[in-house]
Amino acid sequence: MIPEGTQVMLIDASGKKHLLKARKQMIEVGGLGVINGDSICGSDYGDALKVGSKEFLICRPSLKDLLGIIERRAQILIPKDSFSIPMHLDLGCGDRVIEGGVGSGALTLVLLRAVGPSGAVHSYEIRKDFAAIAEKNVSLSENAGSWKLHIADICTADLEKEADAGVLDIPNPWDALPNLVKAIRIGGFVCSYVPNVNQLEATVRKMRELGLDEVVAFETLQREMIVHEGGVRPSFDMLGHTGYLAFGRKMRNLL
Ligand code: SAH
Numbered sequence: 001m002i003p004e005g006t007q008v009m010l011i012d013a014s015g016k017k018h019l020l021k022a023r024k025q026m027i028e029v030g031g032l033g034v035i036n037g038d039s040i041c042g043s044d045y046g047d048a049l050k051v052g053s054k055e056f057l058i059c060r061p062s063l064k065d066l067l068g069i070i071e072r073r074a075q076i077l078i079p080k081d082s083f084s085i086p087m088h089l090d091l092g093c094g095d096r097v098i099e100g101g102v103g104s105g106a107l108t109l110v111l112l113r114a115v116g117p118s119g120a121v122h123s124y125e126i127r128k129d130f131a132a133i134a135e136k137n138v139s140l141s142e143n144a145g146s147w148k149l150h151i152a153d154i155c156t157a158d159l160e161k162e163a164d165a166g167v168l169d170i171p172n173p174w175d176a177l178p179n180l181v182k183a184i185r186i187g188g189f190v191c192s193y194v195p196n197v198n199q200l201e202a203t204v205r206k207m208r209e210l211g212l213d214e215v216v217a218f219e220t221l222q223r224e225m226i227v228h229e230g231g232v233r234p235s236f237d238m239l240g241h242t243g244y245l246a247f248g249r250k251m252r253n254l255l
Contacts, residue, residue: 002041002058007140009065010049010056019061019069019140063113067106070137074103074130077169077193080222081242082107086114088247089165089189096163098183099123100154101170105134107193111167112143119146122163124154159183167191171199174206181210184250195243203246212248219244 002008002022010018010029020029023037035051040058043049049056061069064079077085085107091097093116102108102125111121125131128151138147150157154168155176165188166180173192180190190212192203200217207215219242224235 009059009061066140072104073133076104076106080220082110094118096120098163098166100168100176102134105137109141112141117143122148122160124150124152165189169193173203177206189249192246193243200244207248211254213251214249217246
């Protein structure tokens with residue numbers, strides 16, 4: 001049985017997805033109308049649900065589903081770019097990570113998944129209007145309790161000490177790196193995401209100037225393959241450009 005309070009997703013025959021929180025009362029679902037929550041809480045994942053004349057499949061939303069559904073105002077990091085960040089930062093359960101630039105909170109959701117209920121994501125954001133949207137989106141995370149939002153400039157804020165890792169998605173990461181690198185423990189990684197090559201160059205130069213080791217920069221290209229009766233070929237549609245990632249590792253006492 002689906003417990004009350006869990007995030008549930010309904011998928012219709014065309015693949016359209018609707019998100020709702022399981023509750024034993026009437027639930028308003030955007031684009032669907034009002035449905036009886038008792039029928040959700042009395043079901044299991046994989047069951048079918050009839051709403052009016054339409055049939056839906058009840059399932060548990062994945063992190064990627066959530067990222068596809070959340071409200072976005074600032075440009076978000078998409079899974080192609082964000083999903084590799086926790087691995088490159090070597091994040092695991094219980095880790096403490098600092099994030100600069102929250103935007104819509106898409107990357108925050110990915111970081112929260114990585115650090116789990118015993119970890120902490122300390123996010124710094126200068127715009128209260130973006131932070132309000134992020135708060136709504138982060139509430140969808142099973143680890144929302146691990147999130148600490150700070151309305152402050154990551155370049156100058158008094159950051160947590162001895163954090164396990166740090167990540168920046170702001171226009172001028174080179175200005176924030178000195179403060180961030182100071183806050184990271186020895187052995188920890190920092191990451192920066194930027195959309196333009198000139199920003200990437202300035203970021204990498206700053207990482208080297210600060211004495212970080214293992215500085216590396218790359219972009220991720222993802223091309224879908226279509227498997228059909230006539231053969232197998234790449235998709236005609238491909239996202240040509242999103243942004244670049246740069247990483248560095250603090251291996252010794254710096255600054
Ligand atoms: N990674 C986010 C998108 C971040 S957009 C996501 O996946 O949803 C960049 C954000 O950085 C904006 O919200 C902007 O207000 C914020 N920002 C810019 N400079 C900043 C600074 N110095 N300190 C904190 N936040 C900053």
